[in-house]
Amino acid sequence: MGVGGPVGSGKTALVASLCQLLSAEMHLAVVTNDIYTTEDADFLRQAGVLDEERIVAVETGCCPHTAIRDDIAANVDAVEALEQRFAPLDLVLVESGGDNLTATFSYGLVDVQIFVVDVSGGDKVPRKGGPGVSQSDLLVVNKTDLAPLVGADLAVMAADAAVARGARPVLFTCLRQASGAAPIEVWLRQQLALHRRGTLAGP
Amino acid sequence: MGGPLPVLGPSPVVGLPPVDRPMAGGTPAVVLLLADGRFPAGGHAHSGGMEQAVSAGTVAGPADLQAWTTGVLWTVGLTAAGLAAAGCALGLAGGPGAGAGRRDSLPRWARLQSEADARLPSAAQRTTSCRLGRQLVRSAGRVWPGPLLEALAGAWPDGLHHALALGAVTAAGGGLPADAALVAAFTTAMTPVGAAVRLLGIDPVEATAIVGRLGPAVQTVAAEATAAATGPLRNLPARSAPLLDYLAEHHHRRQGRLFAS
Numbered sequence: 001m002g003v004g005g006p007v008g009s010g011k012t013a014l015v016a017s018l019c020q021l022l023s024a025e026m027h028l029a030v031v032t033n034d035i036y037t038t039e040d041a042d043f044l045r046q047a048g049v050l051d052e053e054r055i056v057a058v059e060t061g062c063c064p065h066t067a068i069r070d071d072i073a074a075n076v077d078a079v080e081a082l083e084q085r086f087a088p089l090d091l092v093l094v095e096s097g098g099d100n101l102t103a104t105f106s107y108g109l110v111d112v113q114i115f116v117v118d119v120s121g122g123d124k125v126p127r128k129g130g131p132g133v134s135q136s137d138l139l140v141v142n143k144t145d146l147a148p149l150v151g152a153d154l155a156v157m158a159a160d161a162a163v164a165r166g167a168r169p170v171l172f173t174c175l176r177q178a179s180g181a182a183p184i185e186v187w188l189r190q191q192l193a194l195h196r197r198g199t200l201a202g203p
Numbered sequence: 204m205g206g207p208l209p210v211l212g213p214s215p216v217v218g219l220p221p222v223d224r225p226m227a228g229g230t231p232a233v234v235l236l237l238a239d240g241r242f243p244a245g246g247h248a249h250s251g252g253m254e255q256a257v258s259a260g261t262v263a264g265p266a267d268l269q270a271w272t273t274g275v276l277w278t279v280g281l282t283a284a285g286l287a288a289a290g291c292a293l294g295l296a297g298g299p300g301a302g303a304g305r306r307d308s309l310p311r312w313a314r315l316q317s318e319a320d321a322r323l324p325s326a327a328q329r330t331t332s333c334r335l336g337r338q339l340v341r342s343a344g345r346v347w348p349g350p351l352l353e354a355l356a357g358a359w360p361d362g363l364h365h366a367l368a369l370g371a372v373t374a375a376g377g378g379l380p381a382d383a384a385l386v387a388a389f390t391t392a393m394t395p396v397g398a399a400v401r402l403l404g405i406d407p408v409e410a411t412a413i414v415g416r417l418g419p420a421v422q423t424v425a426a427e428a429t430a431a432a433t434g435p436l437r438n439l440p441a442r443s444a445p446l447l448d449y450l451a452e453h454h455h456r457r458q459g460r461l462f463a464s
Contacts, residue, residue: 035461036459036460036461038458038459039459058248058463059248059460059461059462059463060248060461061247061248061249061250061398061401061461061462061463062401062402062461062462063247063248063401066247066248067247067248070241070243070247071241071242071243071244071245071246071247072243073243073244073245073338073339073341073342074245074248074338074463076338076341077245077334077337077338077341
C-alpha cells in the first residue's frame with residue numbers, strides 16, 4: 001500500500017500508527033522514499049514500531065515522485081527483497097517522499113494508495129485538487145484540530161473533496177491523538193479482505 | 204494559438220526510398236529505449252559519482268562538468284562499453300534469442316562477471332553496479348521476455364554487473380554489440396550531467412550541450428570498445444578512474460544523500 005502526500009502532512013505518523021495497530025497480528029514491512037535517504041526510516045526505527053530490518057530506505061535522486069510513479073525499479077527491488085527475506089508478508093507500506101499534489105503511486109508498485117493532506121495550509125487543498133486528491137483510493141485530511149487556528153472550514157474541505165473524488169472515500173483525522181488512525185485502520189482492513197478475495201479494485 | 208496555419212509544401216515523403224530498402228545505420232528501438240533516461244530501471248536515482256564530486260568541490264560549474272564528463276567517458280565509459288559489447292556478443296552467441304539462455308553459456312557469463320568485478324576496485328561501486336544490473340534485467344525481462352534474460356535473472360539473483368546486463372538486454376531486444384557499447388558510453392556521459400543539473404542548478408541546455416559536443420567522442424569510445432570485445436576477454440578495456448572509486452566509497456558511507464550512487 002502506498003502512503004503519499006505533501007511534506008509534513010502526517011505520512012510517517014500514519015505509517016507508524018498502522019504498524020503499531022497491526023504488527024501483533026500481521027507480518028509487515030516498510031519502504032520509505034525520502035529526500036535525504038533515511039530521515040523517515042530512522043524515525044520509524046527509533047519509534048520502535050517494527051523490527052529495524054523490516055524498514056528499508058530507497059534513494060530517489062532528487063525526484064521522489066519519479067521513484068514511486070515513472071520509474072519504480074528501486075522500490076520494486078526493495079519490496080521484493082523484503083518479501084524474500086521475511087516471507088510471508090501480509091502488508092508492505094511504501095511511504096513516498098514528501099512531494100507535491102501531483103505525486104501518486106504507480107499501480108505497478110502498489111495495490112492501493114492513501115493520499116494524506118492536512119488542514120494547516122488552509123482549506124483550499126481539496127479544491128486545488130491534483131491526482132493525489134482526486135485519484136487516490138483514500139484521501140486523509142489530517143490535523144483537524146488545527147482547523148480553527150488557521151481558519152480552515154472542514155465542511156468546505158469535505159464538499160470540495162467530494163466534488164474532486166466522487167464516491168471515493170475521505171477521512172478526517174487527527175493522527176497525533178491516541179487512536180487517531182483508527183478509522184484508517186478500519187478502511188485498510190477492508191482493503192486487505194478484498195485483496196485476499198482477489199476483488200480489490202485496480203486503477 | 205490562433206493565427207493562420209502554416210502552408211505546407213509538397214508532402215515530404217515523396218522521393219523517399221521504398222520501405223523495404225535497408226536503411227543505412229538503422230537503429231533498433233532497443234537502443235533508443237535503453238538510452239532514454241526514462242527507461243524504468245532505476246537509473247534516475249544514480250549520479251555516477253556526481254553527488255560526491257559536488258560535495259567535495261570537484262565539480263562546481265559547467266567547465267568542471269565538461270572536464271569530469273570527458274574524463275569518465277574515456278576511462279570508465281570505455282571499460283563499461285567493452286563489457287557491454289562483450290555481454291551482447293555472448294547473448295547473441297547461441298543465435299538470436301533461441302539458444303542464448305542455455306545453461307552451458309552460464310560459465311561464460313560467470314567469467315565475464317569476474318572480468319567486470321576486476322575492473323571495479325570500489326566495493327561500493329560493485330554493489331551499485333550489480334543492483335542496477337538486477338533492476339535492468341528485471342524491467343527488461345518484461346519488455347523483451349525470453350530465455351536469455353530469464354536465465355540470467357535466475358543465475359544472478361544479486362545482479363549481473365550493469366554493463367553486462369546492458370549487453371544482454373541489447374541482445375534480447377535485437378541489438379548488436381556496437382549498439383550496447385554506444386548505449387553504455389552515452390549513459391556514462393549522460394548520468395553525471397543529468398545529476399549535475401539537479402544538484403547545481405546548471406542551465407539544462409548548457410549541460411546537455413556538453414554531451415552534444417562529446418558526441419563524436421562517445422562514438423569513438425563505443426567503436427574502440429566494440430573492436431576490443433571481439434578478442435579474448437583479457438583484452439577488454441580496463442581503464443579506471445581512481446578518484447571515482449574514492450568518491451564512491453565516501454558517498455556510500457555518508458549520512459544524508461539524495462542519490463543512490
